[in-house]
Amino acid sequence: MLLRERINEIRQTKHIPIERFVRNGISKNKYYRFVSGEGSVSIGDLQKIIEILTVSLSELVAESDERDSLIFNEFGDYWQLSLPELRERASVFAHRYMQTQMKAHYIASTVYELLAGRKAGEDISDYVDELYKELKRQRFFTIFDLQVFRILMPQLNVARFFKLYEVFAVSLRTYENYNPADGIELMVKVHATALSYAISSTARAQKYLSFVIEQIEALQGRPFTSEFSIMKRFVSIVRLYQSGNVDAAKRAFDSFNGAAKRLDVQRLWVSPNLLDFETFWKRLISIDPSKLQESDTALKSAEIETVDFGVFGMGEAFAFIMKLKKLSVHEFELAGMSHSKIYRVRKNLAEFDVEDLFAGMLAARLDVRDIDVYLTASSAAMGRPRFGMRHLSLTELQEAITKYEALAEETGLDLYTEMSLEFRGVVIKNTVKNWLTSPELQQLSDDVKTHLEHFDEWHESQHRLASWAFLDETTDVGVGQRMEILLSFTRNAQVFKYPYDPILINFDPVLMQAILRQDVAKAQEVYQRLFAEYQARPDLQIYFNYRWHKLLNEQLLKVVQDGFVVPMTIEGVLRDVETVTGERRFIVPYLAILDAIREVYPAY
Structure with a gap:
């Protein structure tokens, strides 16, 4: 199915009237000409269509015929592939390169040749040199380049690694407000590798520790991603030692390491390149802090330009990317854009349409998710505040709820309804006592149920609300129906190749609510569903977020089974989570739930 046909299908499954497009600046004629293939739309109109449908470009492309002609998470599952599968991928991309002469296909083929050679124990030095040479010439990495760097880095010596790490660190600033889930994992892996290299026996590498610490401290990715927070907390302790506060650093590490052991998180499991915490610490304190100071030869990220998608228009963004990645106009012509169109777009004398966009993406080696980031971070994005929610205070969230409820009424856009609902959930969790059994939560x-019942198909935007719909569901039939829709998102998780499980994400509050209502049968049923799902997903068991929730759920189930609560046991788990992540926000809602449990169950 073509992307334009998929757009019309989603409009129908979400029961969105054509008048809603008209109210937001897209005429009936323009819409129907586009979806019928008789015309195209500009990037501005595409952004409106996406936001009206509450869907991302990635979700559209994932199930469209255009997917194979674009760059779409090409290396998302490389570690799962067998040697024959790696060889086959290399051959496919080599064939595409022969047909199109597009550099993206050549690089992808080289990456898979490297991976196949590495698995087969062959000499891969030529592939390493070729990929390093390609990345070295760039001053900005998009998602495709970031993935190549992640795969390449185990083969790089310290000097080569830090040459590319400098560009990697600065490039991440473009993705601060909206970062794909697997991008967070990539970020942790590369930064953790940099930490290990910076305390290696190479004296020159040790001079980079300050730079590495500064980059990790400055990260503003999703703070509720556990490994991300653990890394930042660990680095704050390393900073203490590096600055000469040796005794304070040792006390902080002992506390951190003790909590980590109790939670069975003795290393960053998502990053095999980082030593376990104890080994890293022993190596670190074997080096005098004075030798870990920044030198004149250390990296200077401030000297590197970056791309701010919130400021640039699409034409300006492409022009800047062409400059930083040292791309030639010829590559865009090979992709199907005329020289005059390239010039006019770069000078903002013409606007990209969808066909130009897809051609430009391939030439500039942009992943579809790069465009998601642009469309989300752009100043024209109606949903931009949704992804900046973590930066808002409770007062600002409450003001935003009023604003978006009014905009939803005025425009009819589901996006504004969903933003107001999501913000309400955050406010309730953080301001209402006994929120899981409160009338505010029930409302x-x-x-949320009323809103979601309008749709025959859900996307990530709806899944962000899914957990609220499960609460206070009174019938097994209702739960079953929502479960089927919820599980449909697993298909998208497989397409995007990122670690996600809709059951494990959404059922925790349902379990806690059953415990507070002393509903033993429902609590046991929900727990068994959670436990079975956890056991069936060994790929997720390395992630701390899933593991500590499993540990907490075990303790909570004992409460309803035993009929009494041992507060110190549950509180101990929560305090350990706070210690290793450095994030009290992780545990505040659960401390409130513990207080509510104390009111229902006698303490032992």
Whole structure:
């Protein structure tokens, strides 16, 4: 199915009237000409269509015929592939390169040749040199380049690694407000590798420790990603030692390491390149802090330009990317854009349409998710505040709820309804006592159910609300229906190749609510569903976020089974989570739930 046909299908499954497009600046004629293939739309109109449908470009492309002609998470599952599968991927991309002469296909083929050679124990030095040479000439990495760097880095010596790490660190600033889930994992892996290299026996490498620490401290990715927070907390302890506060650093590490052991998180499991915490610490304290100071030869990220998608228009963004990646106009012509169109777009004398966009993406080696980031971070994005939610205070969230409820009424856009519902959930969790059994939560749950019942198909935007719909569900039939829709998102998780499980993400609050209501049968049923799902997903068991929730759920289930609560046991788990992540926000809602449990169950 073509992307334009998929757009019309989603409009129908979400029961969105054509008048809603008209109210937001897209005429009936323009819409129907586009979806019928008789015309195209500009990037501005495409952004409106996506936001009206509450869907991302990635979700559209994932199930369209255009997917194979674009760059779409090409290396998302490389570690799972067998040697024959790696060889086959290399051959496919080599064939595409022969047909199109597009550099992206050549690089992808080289990456898979490297991976196949590495698995077969062959000499891969030529592939390493070729890929290093390609990345070295660039001053900005997009998602495709970031993935290549992640795969290449185990083969790089310290000097080569830090040459590319400098560009990697600065490039991440473009993705601060909206970072794909697997991008967070990539970020942790590369930064953790940099930490290990910076305390290696190579004296020159040790001079880079300050730079590495500064980059990790400055990260603003998703703070509720556990490994991300653990890395930042660990680095704050390393900073203490590096600055000469040796005794304070040792006390902080002992506390951190003790909590980590109790939670069975003795290393960053998502990053095999980082030593376990104890080994890293022993190596670190074997080096005098004075030798870990920044030198004149250390990296200077401030000297590197970056791309701010919130400021640039699409034409300006492409012009800047062409400059930083040292791309030639010829590559865009090979992709199907005329020389005059390239010039006019770069000078903002013409606007990209969808066909130009896809051609430009391939030439500039942009992943589809790069465009998601642009469309989300752009100043024209109606949903931009949704992904900046973590930066808002409770007062600002409450003001935003009022604003978006009014905009939803005025425009009819589901996007504004979903933003107001999501913000309401955050406010309730952080301001309402006994929020899981509160009338405010019941009203929110009812409102979310009413909203989601309009759709025959869900996307990530709806899944962000899914947990509220499960709360206060009174019938098994209702739960079953929502479960089927919820599980449909697993298909998208497989397409995007990132670690996600809709059951494990959404069922924790349902379990806790059953415990507070002393519903033993429902609590046991929900726990068994959670436990079975966890056991069936060994790929997720390395992730701390899933593991500590499993540990907490075990303790909570004992409460309803035993009929009493041992507060110190549950609170101990939560305090350990706070210690290793450095994030009290992780545990605040659960401490409130513990207080509510104390009111229902006698303490032992």
